[in-house]
Every structure is written in structure tokens, then in C-alpha cells.
Amino acid sequence: MTTIEATVGELSVRLLPDEPALGSAAARGAAEAIGAAVAANGSARVVIATGNSQYAFVEALAEEDIDWSVVTVFHMDEYIGIDDDHPASFQRWIRERIEQRFHPARVEYIGGRGDPQAEADRYEALLRSAPIDLVCMGIGENGHLAFNEPGAADFTDQRWARVITLTEESQRQQVGEGHFASMDVVPKTAISLTIPALLSAGRVQVCAPESRKAKAVHETLTAEISNACPATILRACGNAVLFLEPRSAELLDGVFDRAEV
Structure with missing residues (x-):
């Protein structure tokens, strides 16, 4: 199987032969985006998601020639009330898989302890202090992006970081993983x-492997753009690329008939 490409709305969608190929394609894209930012500005600011959907991507990053010494890394979310050494902590995920492996210039962590609103305010100020060059994320089983949940996600939110409540489906996903x-x-x-x-x-890159994401992927590409499935907003994002593999694309009959590379 070769890579198959399609455009849905403004979103570029790429179907790779398997999950390792998906990770490699996303890693190449990330390296290109980081390299372009470094060439233009001398540094890069990158947001990296945590979770099982990012494993192949992070493994493939090790194969890319990236000058991490000028990269600042952010992450997308953190549970309120847990420590940074908790096995499920997103701080720990980033520390073990990104900071300790690639040694970026700086990692900005979201703290799970203390005053949540004050922490959201602090992190938002860091995010807004300079442009973000690259976001690398996934799609939740219920179509969430980060923890922007169905029915609650705000596509025009004036905030860049906020306190949210997890849906039961998102909680079940964390147990299932x-x-x-x-x-x-x-x-x-x-x-x-x-x-x-x-x-x-x-640049926005979305890695969505595995059959358990197939329903969310199908809704992302076919449902009405609304916060009923937050990931549908990607179809209005011309600077975004969605990376899939056969299991996560198994419900997408006809979507990839347009082009093959």
C-alpha cells in the first residue's frame, strides 16, 4: 500500500500503510516545521500531545535531524489534583518521552497541584508570549481535541488555557488505555x-491510529462542523494535516478516491 492523500474541506488527510509509517510521516512533517521556524527565527515553539496515539510519532522523532537545543516544548493538558510523578501524569509523559530523550532548550509544564485557575492563567500567558510554530496532537475516542469535550468545546474561546470537566467517555478512555x-x-x-x-x-499535525479511533475519525471527516464532535473543526483548518492508518480509516469508504501518491 502506498500513501493515499485527500483533502476534506481545508484539511489535508493522509492514509499511511501502517502505524509505524504514520509515525514516520508525522515526524518528517514535524522536523520540517521545526526546521523552518528555526531558520526564520532562530528557535521554535512546539506543543506536543501525550497519550497512546503519539507513541509511533515520538519514536520516529528520534530518527529526524532536529536541533532540540533551540526548541521550547509545551504540552496540552494535565489532570487537576495529581503530582508530576503519577503514572498517568502528562507532565511525566512529556518528561520521560520528550525532555529526557531529546533535551529541548526548555519544557513548560502545566502543574496539576495548586490553584487551577491561576495555573491556567500562568500557562496561557506563556503560550501567548510568542507564536506557536507547531502543534502535534491526536483525536479522542469521543472526538475531543486535548480535553475540549463534545458539547463544551468553544471554537471561538477567548481563553487559550482553561479548567475543564472530563466527560465519562473520556474518563473511560483513560481506563481503557x-x-x-x-x-x-x-x-x-x-x-x-x-x-x-x-x-x-x-502547522497542526494530528496522529489518529488504531481502530478504536475509527468512529471519531469518520465523524471528524463527515459530520457537520460543530462542537458535537470537536475534531470536525479541523476541516476548517488549512494548515492542518491528519495522519491515519488502515485501522483508523476503516469507516472512510470513498474519502480517499481522489488522489494517490
Whole structure:
């Protein structure tokens, strides 16, 4: 199978032969975006998602020639009330898989302890202090982006970071992925980057592997653009690329008939 490409709305969609190929394609795109930012500005600012959907992408980043010494890394969300060494902490995910491996110039962490609103305000100020060059994210099983949940996501939010409440479906996803033992111990709230913050980047990359994401991917590309499925807003984002593989694209009959590379 070769790479197959399509455009849905303004969104570029690429179907790769398998998950490792998806990760490699996304890593090449990230390296290009970071390299362009460094060439233009001498540095780059990158937001990187955490979670199982990012594993292949992060592994492939190690194969790319990136000058991490001039890259500042942000992440997308953190649970309220957990420490940075908790097994499910997104701070820990970024620390172990990005900071300790690639040694970027700086990593800006969202803290899960203390006053959540004050932390959201602090992080928003950091995000707004200079342009974001690249956002690398996934799609939740219920179509969320970061923790912007169905029915609550605001496509015109004036905030760039806010306190949110997780839906039960998002909580179940965290249990299903093995991050928590049961629903009872999944935090109910988190600090999350908003949709406008995520889509402000010069380049937006979305990795969505695995069959459990197939329904959300189908809705992302076919449903009406609305916060019923927050990821549908990607179809209005001309600087975004969605990377899929056969399992996550299994419900997309006809979408990839337009072009093959």
C-alpha cells in the first residue's frame, strides 16, 4: 500500500500503510516545521500531545535531524489534583518521552497541584508570549481535541488555557488505555489548551491510529462542523494535516478516491 492523500474541506488527510509509517510521516512533517521556524527565527515553539496515539510519532522523532537545543516544548493538558510523578501524569509523559530523550532548550509544564485557575492563567500567558510554530496532537475516542469535550468545546474561546470537566467517555478512555485502574480514580477535571490555542500554530499535525479511533475519525471527516464532535473543526483548518492508518480509516469508504501518491 502506498500513501493515499485527500483533502476534506481545508484539511489535508493522509492514509499511511501502517502505524509505524504514520509515525514516520508525522515526524518528517514535524522536523520540517521545526526546521523552518528555526531558520526564520532562530528557535521554535512546539506543543506536543501525550497519550497512546503519539507513541509511533515520538519514536520516529528520534530518527529526524532536529536541533532540540533551540526548541521550547509545551504540552496540552494535565489532570487537576495529581503530582508530576503519577503514572498517568502528562507532565511525566512529556518528561520521560520528550525532555529526557531529546533535551529541548526548555519544557513548560502545566502543574496539576495548586490553584487551577491561576495555573491556567500562568500557562496561557506563556503560550501567548510568542507564536506557536507547531502543534502535534491526536483525536479522542469521543472526538475531543486535548480535553475540549463534545458539547463544551468553544471554537471561538477567548481563553487559550482553561479548567475543564472530563466527560465519562473520556474518563473511560483513560481506563481503557491503562492509565488508571478504574473510573473511580480518574480525575474529573483538568487544565486544557483550548481549540483556538491549538489551531493558532503555523502547522497542526494530528496522529489518529488504531481502530478504536475509527468512529471519531469518520465523524471528524463527515459530520457537520460543530462542537458535537470537536475534531470536525479541523476541516476548517488549512494548515492542518491528519495522519491515519488502515485501522483508523476503516469507516472512510470513498474519502480517499481522489488522489494517490
